[in-house]
Each structure stands twice: as C-alpha cells, then as structure tokens.
Amino acid sequence: MKSKSEKIALMKREKDFTILAHNYQTKEVQDIADFTGDSLELSRMTREIKTKKILFAGVRFMAETAKLLSPDKKVVLPVEDAGCEMADMVQLKVLERMRREHPNAAVVAYVNTTAEVKAASDICCTSSNAVKVVNSLENDEIIFLPDKNLAAFVARQTKKKIIPYNGWCYVHNQIKEEDVLNARRKHPLSKLMIHPEAPENIQLMADYVLSTGEMQRKAGEDDLDEFIVGTEEGMAYKLKKLYPGKEFHLLREDSPLTCLNMKKTRLDDVIVSLENEQYEILIDESVRKNALRAIERMLEIK
Ligand code: SF4
Structure with a gap:
C-alpha cells in the first residue's frame, strides 16, 4: 500500500500539478511540496512553472496572488476556509474614508491583502521591500495597510508620513x-531574528528585523550558527532543514507562535484537492486587472 506522500507524488504527476507550500505550513506539507517559500517568492515562481495546475498550500490571499500573476494556470487552495485574519481586517469602506481624509496620500498594500484590497490600492509591497516601495513614490503621505507593526517598521526608515491602517497579525x-x-x-x-509584523517594542529588542525570505538568507550568510526565530514556528523547521549544521530555537518553546489557518492543510486535504481539483481560485476580471497593476508596479521597483 502506498504512503500518503507517494500517493501525492503520483497524483500530481498524473494530473499535471506543481505543489507550492508556504514556510508556515506543517512539516508534512512542506516535505511533499515541490517548492517552499514566502508568499511572493512562490507567486512569482508560478510564472516559471511548467505544469498547467498549481496547488497552493497556504492561505487564500497567497493563492489569489498566484492566480493574479498566472491567470492561465488553474490554482487550487486545498482548504476552502484557510484565510488570513489580518487580510480580512481591511474594509474597503474604511480605506475609502482614509483616502478622502488624506487626498494626497498614496495607498500601499502589503501583499497580505485580498485581491479586492489590492485592486483598490496604488501599489503592493512585501515585508522585505516595503521601505523601498514607499520611498519610490512621489507622495509625501502614505496610507499603509493592513499591518500597523510593519507600518511602524517602515516609518522608522523613511521621511514620509506613514498613515497606518489599524490591522495586525495575531x-x-x-x-x-x-x-x-x-x-x-x-x-x-x-542572535534574535524578528519578523516586522511583531509589535514595534519587540522589533527594537531584536538583533535583526527580517522577512522570512531575509531570515533564510541571513541564517545562511551569518558566521553565527545559533538563532532565535521570532516568527511562525514553521519557519524554524524550514531553516533547520536548509542548514542542518546550525541551531534554530523557537522564540516561545513552550507555546510556539502558530498560525491556525496555516496549519489547517493536512496531507488528506492535499489528496482530496488533487483528486477533485478544488478549491479553484477565481477572480473577477475587473478586480484582477487592477490588483495585478498594483502588484506589477511593485515588481518594477528594483
Ligand atoms: S501568520 Fe499572520 S499574516 Fe500570516 S497568514 Fe497567519 S494571520 Fe495571516
């Protein structure tokens, strides 16, 4: 009898799927993925992938971003209600009100937002390029959403006035x-690596404030071989796998930082998803065009 991972390997070949898994997914899911990475790395990768179908083990906004960048591919999210609480915090009517209150401000949306919110923004950013994106704009005022902590991180490094949306990653x-x-x-x-979604007082206590992609690079380059990983626990698993000679401690060993939505996807969900090609991500064309514009504008910034 075949193991679940053998079954998945066979099904994805037969059905022409590539499996992408976010760094915060469970160990089992990371292990069966073709590629693991942060949301933008993975979404960009969809343009290089040869298969016609993509299974995105992550949360909905990530699978949406993959679909925005690769509209010709079929993108499925194995667990229909795997959402992101922070992405869901943004209400379009609040954003419209902020725009009215700050008519000269540009709106910068973190990629951790829904396609509708991206479409209503001027440009997207990630946690690694947020400062660069903000500084590239002509506007002196920037409405930054949804994460108030990432906004504070940016505000420390720019002369522009940052107007944060009141959102956060729990x-x-x-x-x-x-x-x-x-x-x-x-x-x-x-050395302590902290994600910029952590509160500002915590960022100030860190040796490095880094996105997950930057943590991966820093851990490889740094002469030091011991780190405390201040982000979701799945990242420590990824780092240990990448650099078996180094040590990576969870910031909270007794009660690890866990994103429940990221942990919803199990191998059984992957199997059912491949079998039924579900749950397909579909985006309304008018939303898709505007959301893609905001992402592509970001990608143009070197
Ligand atoms: S870790 Fe935070 S930002 Fe990432 S998916 Fe979970 S709730 Fe959303």
Missing part, C-alpha cells in the same frame, strides 16, 4: 517583551 502581535527576555536567557549565544 500570530506576531502576541509576542511580549517577556518572551524575548526568556528566549535570550535560555539561548544567550543566539
């Missing part, structure tokens, strides 16, 4: 100073 926003102090006590030789 996974990173729950990090407390005590968590950092405990981790530092337990692992005094480690």
